[in-house]
Amino acid sequence: MSKITIKTLAKELQLSVSTVSKAMRDSHEISEETKLRVNELARKLNYVVNPYASSLGSKSSKTIGVVIPEVVDSFFALAINGIESVAQENGYHVLIYLTHESQEKEKNILMDFESGRVDGVLMSVSRETLDHTYIDELMLAGIPFVFFDRVFEDIETTQITTNDYESAYLATQHLLGKGCQQIMFLSFSKNLSISSKRLHGYLDAITAHGLVPDKNDVISFDEDFSEAYPGLKARLQAINRPDGVLASVEKLAIPIYQVCEELNLSIPGNLQIISFSNLETAAYLNPPLTTVTQPAFEIGQAAAAALMKALKRKGSVLIKEEIVIPSTLVIRKSTKT
Amino acid sequence: MSKITIKTLAKELQLSVSTVSKAMRDSHEISEETKLRVNELARKLNYVVNPYASSLGSKSSKTIGVVIPEVVDSFFALAINGIESVAQENGYHVLIYLTHESQEKEKNILMDFESGRVDGVLMSVSRETLDHTYIDELMLAGIPFVFFDRVFEDIETTQITTNDYESAYLATQHLLGKGCQQIMFLSFSKNLSISSKRLHGYLDAITAHGLVPDKNDVISFDEDFSEAYPGLKARLQAINRPDGVLASVEKLAIPIYQVCEELNLSIPGNLQIISFSNLETAAYLNPPLTTVTQPAFEIGQAAAAALMKALKRKGSVLIKEEIVIPSTLVIRKSTKT
DNA sequence: TATTTTTACGCAACCGTTTTCGTATAAGCG
DNA sequence: CGCTTATACGAAAACGGTTGCGTAAAAATA
Numbered sequence: 001m002s003k004i005t006i007k008t009l010a011k012e013l014q015l016s017v018s019t020v021s022k023a024m025r026d027s028h029e030i031s032e033e034t035k036l037r038v039n040e041l042a043r044k045l046n047y048v049v050n051p052y053a054s055s056l057g058s059k060s061s062k063t064i065g066v067v068i069p070e071v072v073d074s075f076f077a078l079a080i081n082g083i084e085s086v087a088q089e090n091g092y093h094v095l096i097y098l099t100h101e102s103q104e105k106e107k108n109i110l111m112d113f114e115s116g117r118v119d120g121v122l123m124s125v126s127r128e129t130l131d132h133t134y135i136d137e138l139m140l141a142g143i144p145f146v147f148f149d150r151v152f153e154d155i156e157t158t159q160i161t162t163n164d165y166e167s168a169y170l171a172t173q174h175l176l177g178k179g180c181q182q183i184m185f186l187s188f189s190k191n192l193s194i195s196s197k198r199l200h201g202y203l204d205a206i207t208a209h210g211l212v213p214d215k216n217d218v219i220s221f222d223e224d225f226s227e228a229y230p231g232l233k234a235r236l237q238a239i240n241r242p243d244g245v246l247a248s249v250e251k252l253a254i255p256i257y258q259v260c261e262e263l264n265l266s267i268p269g270n271l272q273i274i275s276f277s278n279l280e281t282a283a284y285l286n287p288p289l290t291t292v293t294q295p296a297f298e299i300g301q302a303a304a305a306a307l308m309k310a311l312k313r314k315g316s317v318l319i320k321e322e323i324v325i326p327s328t329l330v331i332r333k334s335t336k337t
Numbered sequence: 338m339s340k341i342t343i344k345t346l347a348k349e350l351q352l353s354v355s356t357v358s359k360a361m362r363d364s365h366e367i368s369e370e371t372k373l374r375v376n377e378l379a380r381k382l383n384y385v386v387n388p389y390a391s392s393l394g395s396k397s398s399k400t401i402g403v404v405i406p407e408v409v410d411s412f413f414a415l416a417i418n419g420i421e422s423v424a425q426e427n428g429y430h431v432l433i434y435l436t437h438e439s440q441e442k443e444k445n446i447l448m449d450f451e452s453g454r455v456d457g458v459l460m461s462v463s464r465e466t467l468d469h470t471y472i473d474e475l476m477l478a479g480i481p482f483v484f485f486d487r488v489f490e491d492i493e494t495t496q497i498t499t500n501d502y503e504s505a506y507l508a509t510q511h512l513l514g515k516g517c518q519q520i521m522f523l524s525f526s527k528n529l530s531i532s533s534k535r536l537h538g539y540l541d542a543i544t545a546h547g548l549v550p551d552k553n554d555v556i557s558f559d560e561d562f563s564e565a566y567p568g569l570k571a572r573l574q575a576i577n578r579p580d581g582v583l584a585s586v587e588k589l590a591i592p593i594y595q596v597c598e599e600l601n602l603s604i605p606g607n608l609q610i611i612s613f614s615n616l617e618t619a620a621y622l623n624p625p626l627t628t629v630t631q632p633a634f635e636i637g638q639a640a641a642a643a644l645m646k647a648l649k650r651k652g653s654v655l656i657k658e659e660i661v662i663p664s665t666l667v668i669r670k671s672t673k674t
Numbered sequence: 675t676a677t678t679t680t681t682a683c684g685c686a687a688c689c690g691t692t693t694t695c696g697t698a699t700a701a702g703c704g
Numbered sequence: 705c706g707c708t709t710a711t712a713c714g715a716a717a718a719c720g721g722t723t724g725c726g727t728a729a730a731a732a733t734a
Contacts, residue, residue: 005720016684021722031682046474048452052398053720055389056689063432071421072414072617080408084435088442093454095400096433098421105425115385116340117430257621280409281616284594286623342690353714358691368712390690393719 004045013037024049063093064307065118067109069101069126069150074250074278075296076124079148082300083122090308092119103128110134113143120307125150127189127222144310144318148303149294153193157318158306160299160325164194167292167327168201171246171274174290174329176209178336180244180272184235186256187220188249198248198276217242221252232259236271247275253289273334276327288332295325341382350374361386400430401644402455404446406438406463406487411587411615412633413461416485419637420459427645429456440465447471450480457644462487464526464559481647481655485640486631490530493657495647497640501531504629504664505538508583508611511627511666513546515673517581517609521572523593524557525586535585535613554579558589569596573608584612590626610671613664625669632662 006024010017015034023030023038041047055061066083068076080096087094095118099106106126111134113121121143125132132152139145139157151159175183185202189195199218206213219231235241236259247253253275257267265271267287274290282289302323310318343361347354352371360367360375378384392398403420405413417433424431432455436443443463448471450458458480462469469489476482476494488496512520522539526532536555543550556568572578573596584590590612594604602608604624611627619626639660647655 003720007720017721018685018723019683021720022683025722027723029682034682046448046451048449050393050720051452051454052389052392053689054722056387056393056691057720057722059689059722061389071408071417072411074409077409077414080433081435084408084433088435094433096417096421096431098418098425111383112385114383115388117388254618254621279618281591281618281622284591284623285618285621286625288623340690344690354691355693355715356713358693359713362692366712371712387690390719391692393721394690394692396692396719 004047005050006047008045009038009041009047013041059116061093061117061119062091063095063118064304064311065095065097065109065113065121067097067099067106067121067123069099069124071096071098074280075149075294078278078296079124079300079303082297082302083304084300086301086304086308092308092311099126101127103130107134110138113138114141118143120144120146120311122146122148122303122307124148125152125192127192130191142317144307146303146307146310146318148299150192150194156320158303158310158321158323160303160306160323161194162294162299162327163324164197164327165201165204167276167329168198168246168248169205170201170329171292172202172205173209174331174335175244175246175272175274176205176211178244178268178272180242181211182214182217182240182242183244183246184217184219184242186232186245186247186249186252187218188252189222190220195248198246202246229255229259232256233262236260236265237263241271243270244272245274247273247277250275250277250279253277253279257285267334268336272336274329282330283332285334287334290332290335291330292327293330294327298325341384342387343384345382346375346378346384349378396453398430398454398456399428400432400455401641401648402432402434402446402450402458402460404434404436404443404458404460406436406461408433408435411617412486412631415615415633416461416637416640419634419639420641421637423638423641423645429645429648436463438464440467444471447475450475451478455480457481457483457648459483459485459640459644461485462489462529464529467528479654481644483640483644483647483655485636487529487531494655495640495643495658495660497636497643497660497662498531499631499636499664500661501534501664502538502541504613504666505535505583505585506542507538507666508629509539509542510546511668511672512581512583512609512611513542513548515581515605515609517579518548519551519554519577519579520581520583521554521556521579523569523582523584523586523589524555525559525589527557527559532585535583539583566592566596569593570600573597573602574600578608580607581609582611584610584614587612587614587616590614590616594622604671605673609673611666619667620669622671624671627669627672628667629664630667631664635662 006017006020010020020038023035064087070076084094097109103126106129123145146158148160151161172183185199187195187199203213232255245256256273260267260271267273277291278294278296282291343354343357347357357375360372401424407413421431434446440463443466460482483495485497488498509520522536524532524536540550569592582593593610597604597608604610614628615631615633619628
């Protein structure tokens, strides 16, 4: 059961190590016949190149790093699916890192990438993250980055997002159209561009409707979501409680349902709800949740595809490019008919 | 911006490469003072060891492979969370592979592991998988495996599961207690032990209740779940339609709700439902779904912890050990009160 | 047929660390 | 004070490939 290496093959076939290596990498320097012999024996012996030796020699690891805040989240889970499918197709391996929204963890993870562990990075920024000098450094070091969903607009690279502004605008408009007079906006971060875009869509829709946005209706949960309950509850039992909610992130949808149940508020009677969400169960909630459904899988795919493209033409730098894949407003029963 | 390697440090500090290497790995051969100097400069220069060179030399990659069927699934997403937390704590990297229930993909992934890419493997078997000779081979090659949730009982290694038999038994008993006379069991695989355990729990509960299980009430979805609809629908509009369902996997819960809606069956009036599920939204479905909630996060943690333990005492083989973390029956409104 | 080009392969350096020894110096000991 | 034992470090051989370059033989060209 002694490990079989490229030397084993070389000896067995009476070839030099370099020839075997080249044969396996399908080099033009090697005759078809030899390639056949090599591959045959390799298959027979169940030989697989040592990825670490290979990476060391070739300076390429065929591995990408995926850095995301969470995995227990329909959006990210779907995105991973998209990413993985593209990666697998291209023979790339996927290293997954969870930041749990912590900037420090994010930084540690990225610092490790200085080592060359990954050929490229797919990333969705943590909620906490403000400055991104450590990302800049990595990019300067030549590691291609593609951001998806939660991006830094001022970084010169490919970014895959959805039409956050328009989606929020449309969603808000829909609520207004259904008679909402006072709509609450639930944000999950003050610094993320995705968040401010959604916020602006919401604000502009309200203004366009001839209303004046109220600061108090914008609630931001920058810390733990567990703080959502008391805040939400307080807001929803106030005298001037809102009659509509736009939640800018999936995780905030359920707390609303919970609070409504506790406070005996009817949905959509007392409160109409729309949430950005990819919950499979949205249609079976009580009542079914009207959602802004993001093309999560496609975003993941697109991000991975962009990265693969950059990785192919080695050494090329990704230029700034903003790819927008639109979301869909799926109207269900949490808003009036 | 030239890559800084261990040689850079060595030269700068007037030390040999080996000394620097040892210093960084905290070898006892090196004086505290030297270690300090080395680490200081390393930090200053932002030096990170090249993982591939390191792995090549040390024959250890500090990387584990996680092979699972899906990621868009609350159970697996939570499990990944558990795994990742333990891995990160121990300085291990996590390579994720999705089989999408395909035995062939699973095999390809595992065959690649022959290369030594990962130090150990955490795995939940694909639905399709029947024989596991390729797993045996890998284990023989000395790569530690820990199985979680979907295990092979006849493999001699650590397996982390939940109490599938008892959970199914209890769930079924609960349905029977609520007056169900004919309970359908939705299975997702004929070969998986997890599946047959749940099935037996169900069968035994029925028998214990003095009823005779009906073959026709056990429906297995071995292929795509999309085939679930027609089958379910047919069954639920038959004359002798069941008045209870136990779904052995989360993915099957929503289709039931769908069919009930289509057929205008009331839940739990016409049909009581229990599903194995970790859906966060279970409590907010219409009606709230009674679930067998698995300790997904804990299972992930336990699996990773067991693997870490094996990885620490290098070269040790994992003995057969079955760790069972119990599930909880969470009673909600899809079963009668 | 002599000469140039192609084809197919081997040699050897290199990738960046780890690790096994060997050893000079310092320390401990009777 | 001579001898053993630690201590702290360096030299060099792996680790298992990749790759640039050199070259003999075969093919193409003149």
